[in-house]
Amino acid sequence: MNLIESKMTSLPLSDSPITVGIIGGGIAGSTIALRLAEQGINVQLFEEGKSLVNGPPICHLHAGGNLYREISDQQCLTLLTQSIDTLRVYQHTSNIRPTVIAIPCNDAGNPNDLLPRLELLQRTYQALVEHDLKNKVLGEPKDYFKLYQRSDLERLALQDNPSQPLTPDQWMIPVAKSINLDQFKYPLVMVQEYGLSVFRIAATLTLALEKLTSCHVHTSTKVTSLAEKSTGWQVSYQDATNQRHQIHVDYLVNAGGYRTGTIDDFAHIPRQRMVEFKAAYVTHWSQCDAQWPEVIFHGERGTPNGMAQLTPYPDGFFQLHGMTQDITLFKNGLVASNANSAQPQLDSSFKAKLQQHWSQQEIDQRTQRAINHMAQFVNKFDQATVGGKPLFGAQQIPGNDPTLRAADVSYSHQRYARSEIVKASSALSVADAIIEQLATLDLIPTPVPQTRENEFPVAHQLSQHDIVSYAEKIAEERGFPISLARPIGH
Incomplete structure (x- = not known):
């Protein structure tokens, strides 16, 4: 049974x-x-x-929504409050490691544009903790985020990877040692957005x-x-x-x-709504000798330079998102309802995937694309291999705003x-x-x-x-x- x-x-x-x-x-x-x-x-x-x-594929506690630079400040504040409640209720479901946000040089974004929102989120978190100490589930409010200039990363890259990182700097060491510092705009941001275990x-x-x-x-x-x-x-x-x-x-x-x-x-x-099919890919990097934070490399959704998301798990396993149509997003994977039905109709190929019918060829192909997408930022990640079948599902989006x-x-x-x-x-x-x-x-x-x-x-x-x-x-x-x-x- x-x-x-x-x-x-x-x-x-x-x-x-x-x-x-x-x-x-x-x-x-x-x-x-x-x-x-x-x-x-x-x-x-x-x-x-x-x-x-x-x-x-739930993997990230959006305690501030910083993965999504395109969403409103109000949505970010809502996600912060909801995430704090989630950690208070589901107390053994988080992976307590920070998230690093990096903007590549070939991206149009400016790291300084992130700062007003981060400061707003930090103030809000501080106020929530002052209102109720039980809300202090994301560490100290003063540590909600930290900025790293290139010189900081150059200094950290000279240090050994800690066996059990405790401070923001210790969590940043493997990143500093593994990325090409010439590829990014500064500062990089570390924020207390944790993992969430489905x-x-x-x-x-x-x-x-x-x-x-x-x-x-x-x-x-x-x-x-x-x-x-x-x-x-x-x-x-x-x-x-x-x-x-x-x-x-x-x-x-x-x-x-x-x-x-x-x-x-x-x-x-x-009812008007949209449905989007998405997948994340399980990889195994056996040569990895460090505990990593989550890392988000910003990029324009749906283009070959779409956002890359590296989510760490124990024992060298990593979950990857790549916001391109060849990896996490799918051509015709976003569909809308119509006047005849409130249910958006996905193509039959997606329905087959939702019934677990992935071909091994597609698993290998899309996972390898995700590895290649991440390897352009993380040195030696091209050593990673397919670690299992994809985590996938269709996500509803009410209304018509994806x-x-x-x-x-x-x-x-x-x-x-x-x-x-x-x-x-x-x-x-x-x-x-x-x-x-x-x-x-x-x-x-x-x-x-x-x-x-x-x-x-x-x-x-x-x-x-x-x-x-x-x-x-x-x-x-x-x-x-x-x-x-x-x-x-x-």
Whole structure:
């Protein structure tokens, strides 16, 4: 029996006076389910896949949104706040290492243009910490970012790589030793944007929801139709044994991820959105003798000089993004909805990939392109090899702006909410908004204000050991190196 599936057994329902149906067990749907179930609200969570949180390649906690120089300051502030909340709730899911931002000489950007935003984010983080010391999850506010001139890097390049970097300078040493300093504009920036483990998030949610009798998780289950009723929705679904069922829910949450439009179509609710297929590539650099920070080499999206993202994991594994159509982006991989359907239609080749049908030739070819793209900046990275199959998925983008990164929830009917997150850290905002909406509709009592930690007592009882162990099992079952599930920087 499938490892994950075997653990997602039927759970007894609670005596909650209402039932909330959630369609989609990705990061958004599972987080909403956890938030509601922790409050004793009866939840029915439907996931078509075999396990929870098995979607796009989450790898980065966007604690400030500094990967995306094109987005607004307000989106960056939203991502900062949401990321702090995420670390407070999912306390064993981060990889605590900084992110370096470098602008190549052949890029039109100016490093000094980043400074006003960084200073705004630092001030905001300082204010959040002063408001509540539990918000200090990104280190000291004064250390939120640090600038490095060429002379700083020349000095650091002469030092040995530390076995366990602790200070910003120590984290920067392998970068200084491995990049061609003539290729970049100065200063380089180091910022406290950490890594986020999709496998440890999946483990946290799976283990916590197993313990909550108010949540019934239906994996390998496909919702087939919806019917609106005066007191909620009738959900028809087909289970793993192809048996058909119906259930009435008092409130319905559409958390279908890239298939959110399909659920809108079932509910006869028009909506405009985009869907983008993306992939990241797992590589192994066996000659690597240092712990690396994440490094972002800025570039113009969709061109041969698109952004290159180097995300480190233990044991010499690195996840790569290259924002070119030959690597992370795909020709015709960004599609929009139309007047006839709220669901953007990806080409059949992408649908095949989403069902895990990648040819080994394409895996090797695109991973090698990602390695070559990174090797133009990082000396000796051309020694890296294919480290596993790609991490991939389709990402929804509400509306028609492909640069949108901070989004949360929308409502179309009184008892219907739609999760529209683009980044994982936004999931908690959706869950909060739905709690508020349920209270506004008098479906639940007005919640008593609590700390983030007290909102998630069951999740907070989970130990790091149990989460990491289960995350390793998830990674192995999904066919990825277990090193991707292990923490770094702790």
